[in-house]
Amino acid sequence: MSSADRSVVVIGGGPGGYEAALGAAQLGAEVTVVERSGLGGAAVLTDCVPSKALIATADFMDRFSAAKRIGVHFDGAEVPADQGVTAHIADVNARIMDLARAQSRDIHERLESMGVEVVQGAGRLAGPGVVEVVEGVGAVASGEEPAPHGQDREKAVATRRIDADVVLIATGARPRVMDTAVPDGERILTWQHIWNLTELPEHLVVIGSGVTGAELAHAYLGLGCQVTLISSRDRVLPGEDPDAANVLEEVFRRRGMTVLNRSRAGAVRREGDGVVVTLDDGREVTGSHALLAVGSIPNTTDMGLEEAGVRLGKRGHVEVDRVSRTNVPGVYAAGDCTGVLPLASVAGMQGRIAVAHALGDAVAPLSLGKVSSNIFTDPEIATVGASQADVDEGRVDARAVMLPLSKNPRAKMQNTSDGFVKLFARSGSATIVGGVVVGPRASELIFPIALAVANRLNVDQFSSTFTVYPSMSGSLAEAARQLHEIAD
């Protein structure tokens, strides 16, 4: 059977789903995407895209407050001494939601232009090769007016069954909440509620210091809120490079954030115009709003998966192999519902791999060793390949060189003193196997390291490549030069 005779149904229109649908359409299959809330998924409508747009606004404000430090004054303007700018959160959120909706519409148009049918509704596996859709559930699939995920409007109109040779589950995940901290969408919030705020929280208590908690604590601090960050572990960003996390924690504190380490939130309640967070050790933290950033739960329940024999892991994730196959023939899964690595880029890759494999196209299995990722704080933290933990715990035999950006001439000109570059090169061969960049636009600076890791460049090839003078990338070349001396 050629791809043109095969039908693919994708449940979920986030990066895992829409990238798969585009890939399958390119290969000539008949493709349907079932999406209950809005195309682009949580990634575009409530999580990744809106949070990055909020951070861009906070960073913009920070430039105004930093201006004085490099000799720029606002002549004649009536600006308070240290801040001088105010975020109007209703306007900020309106812009962010416009951006998100526009991106959702772009995805819809792209899918339609490739001949993909988009069905608005909630899908479930009704048996081998059959997807049942309760149509009309949720907001508008074109992203006209997306409801916050998990708050889909109940307006089912019809049930439809669609036969498929291949079914891809790409239903994503939703914020984890605690029984003792039930979000009300007004003062006790998840990251999917914050886009409705019309007033800036006076004092935001962020619970959880993983990537989501750290990014949003950074954003609201930058927007002018008082922020308390509750971290259950010894430091913020427990899963990340420890040197990077230490830099960020120090910057957070210096800018006035209260960071409570080794503090686990047990409960959150509303009291008067504010919230009270009770920690497990009995302490209480008060604020105007609380934001839960305590992880995610995969959207895999009531989907007919267990009935169809699809194996789920302990935490409810769909188990997949490196070409996105589940244990049931013809059923694939991609993205956050698999728990492989919850990034939009990985979701998209898993989706493309799934359909290529299912439709018989050439495909390389997913390789997580080359994934770059970035934490959009200030400074940003970007990583690729082997980590410090891999080296320290003996999984990778490599040497590291770390250079602070405070010595880099370009960094000095730009008033940047926080951050560093770190490279890991394999002992003996001196092949670059990983790196960390902490600094402004680290998300862009990580690319040469990613290129080196993907193409197995050694430190000499890396450092003999010209860099611009003065530039931050000069520090990357210098780190590689220093590794030449110690790699053997």
Ligand SMILES: Cc1cc2nc3c(=O)[nH]c(=O)nc-3n(C[C@H](O)[C@H](O)[C@H](O)COP(=O)(O)OP(=O)(O)OC[C@H]3O[C@@H](n4cnc5c(N)ncnc54)[C@H](O)[C@@H]3O)c2cc1C
């Ligand atoms: C605050 C935050 C910021 C983030 N920032 C970044 C970032 O900067 N970079 C990055 O790479 N990653 C980021 N991520 C992670 C990224 O958002 C996820 O990895 C990505 O959304 C996963 O894509 P997905 O397609 O698996 O799921 P989703 O984007 O969640 O899409 C799944 C879709 O499936 C739909 N769906 C669910 N069940 C059904 C059903 N039964 N029928 C029909 N439709 C259904 C949902 O409505 C949803 O639209 C961030 C995450 C969070 C929480």
Ligand SMILES: NC(=O)c1ccc[n+]([C@@H]2O[C@H](COP(=O)([O-])OP(=O)(O)OC[C@H]3O[C@@H](n4cnc5c(N)ncnc54)[C@H](O)[C@@H]3O)[C@@H](O)[C@H]2O)c1
């Ligand atoms: N920039 C990006 O690419 C980006 C941004 C956000 C999220 N993500 C992805 O999403 C993944 C999940 O990140 P996340 O931060 O949402 O979840 P997470 O599970 O990584 O972090 C949640 C944190 O909350 C803590 N926690 C749990 N219960 C707590 C409690 N009661 N009190 C205090 N702390 C508590 C946990 O110890 C953990 O550190 C990331 O690994 C990343 O892949 C990516």
